[in-house]
Amino acid sequence: MAAARALINVPPKARRGEVIGIKSLISHEMETGFRPNATGQLIPRNIIKEFVCTYNGVEVFRAEFFPAVSANPFVSFTTRATESGTITMTWTGDNGFHASESVAITVE
Amino acid sequence: MTQQHVNRRDFLKRTAASAAAVTLAAPAIAQNTDGRVVVVGGGFAGASCARALKRIDPKISVTLVEASHTFTACPFSNAVIAGLRDLKQQQFDYKKLEGPINVTFEPATRVDTDARTVIIGDAARLPYDRLVLAPGIDIRWDGLPGYDEAAAARMPHAWRAGEQTLLLRKQLEAMDDGGLVVISAPANPFRCPPGPYERASLIAHYLKTRKPKSKLIILDAKDAFSKQGLFLAAWKELYPELIEWVPLSKGGRVTAVDPKSNTLTTEFGSHKAAVANVIPPQKAARIAEAAGVADKTGWCPIDPVTFESKLAPNIHVIGDACIAGGMPKSAFAGNSQAKGCAAALAKLLNGEKPDEPKLINTCYSLVSPDYGISVAGVYTPVNGQWTDVKGAGGVSPAKAPRSDRALEANFANGWFKTITEEAFG
């Protein structure tokens, strides 16, 4: 499994109740599983299947991916800042792919 | 089947056009000309087209409409930025064109497609049988939050050569050793695909020689670029640790700029630059939109054989403004298209069928003053689009002796002399 590089963007500080924007991007090749190689055999599928974001352990966003997803998928969504703590994003996929990034947020 | 259909349609169109020409172009016939062509835009494409028309058929009356008395060439302007060349070496006038070609130094403001008239300046009207638009590009001032004309005075784009070129050069000269230079490169399509990377190379050359503690970051809205392998290898060899390229998939896309703090913001961070060169998104220049030949992409769809607009009859679009399929937006391509378009126009105005064309593009880039690389392509129309001829073209070999790179740098200089002579005399 190639080393994945994930980028995440979460505001470090927010007011309680504020709607905050969260952005993520992970480097991943994304092979559909439908493409033949030079000898005519199908190249095995290699995609990220699931992306989950938790806020202090509580799931706030989930996305399922399918073979039409682009390489290096970029996900942007919003959530409500409720309390200080940790926001964690996890990507799982074919071939046992697993990557996770966490970032702290201070809510005042 | 399809081919026959196109031929028949072309035939009908031509028959209709020549019938119209007889009624509308009566004065032209009286003056014993083969028709009137107005060319708007005196860059590589426009000037080359005007001259090619006169060369092919001296009986065509040709008028060139250009707002400026001086043309400042973009190719090699990166060398001006890097202090290797004078802006004067980039500048050309139209004296050699005047005489056989009527040159009008006014901006073209509108096109009346029904009356086949170009409106220049405030109200003057220029009638045409065929109009060639070679207007080049405009910056999309609404394309990047924070980047407007005032911002360009602080964070130059230098993507239309002239004052902007000198501004970027002055900023680099004024920068302290150890400063951070940031180049923002746009998504495709844009003028001169290898341009941002040649610029990064030549600025790196300047920094290495004059300000070696400095660093250069390219924030890119793409994951791949022209001559990428050659540039990356050359940077490793010539400018190790100096240039960092941040592609789209590593968060390189610039989403906003702030000229007050000279900061560029990406999806995942921000970079405060000592010198910021923002190459913003672009579109076909304004007159294309005014003439109704630009589509929602901002560029102009054309028929590849004649370069006639797919949106308005009797208007032909060449150079950076047109959608030329596999052909890049380059000076060489513009010049090549200009001559192809001139040949097609000469045929059309003489009541003949234009030949199936074939065009070439060659783009040289300098990684350092004596290190040149190139990309070439041969193109032919396939399914209504300019398409690469398979098996031809491509980039300089990855493994080549430095003597070959020096030879290509020398050829790049030779090319500039030839093409500017052909366009401007």
Next chain:
Amino acid sequence: MRPNHCLAALVILCASATSASAIDVAPAGAAACSGCHPASRAVETPFTRLTGRPAAEIVTAMQEFRGGQRPATVMDRIAKGFSDDEIKAIATWYARQKD
């Protein structure tokens, strides 16, 4: 439109069908060469001038570039885009051009 105009138009169309053209348009690909190979003698460049050069010389050069027998930086890549017939037409046209 007067009848004699129609007749004139027909004559021109027939003429073009038999490829006798009123104007000398360069064959496919030829016009693009002068982006590097100068038509004017006044230009100082390292590129070979094609204007007035014997056709056989141009044909041989192009075929050798295409086949990889002649050292090249960019002409090998360009020559691969042209057939024998196209090369011949380009060479003949340039040979015919005068200074």
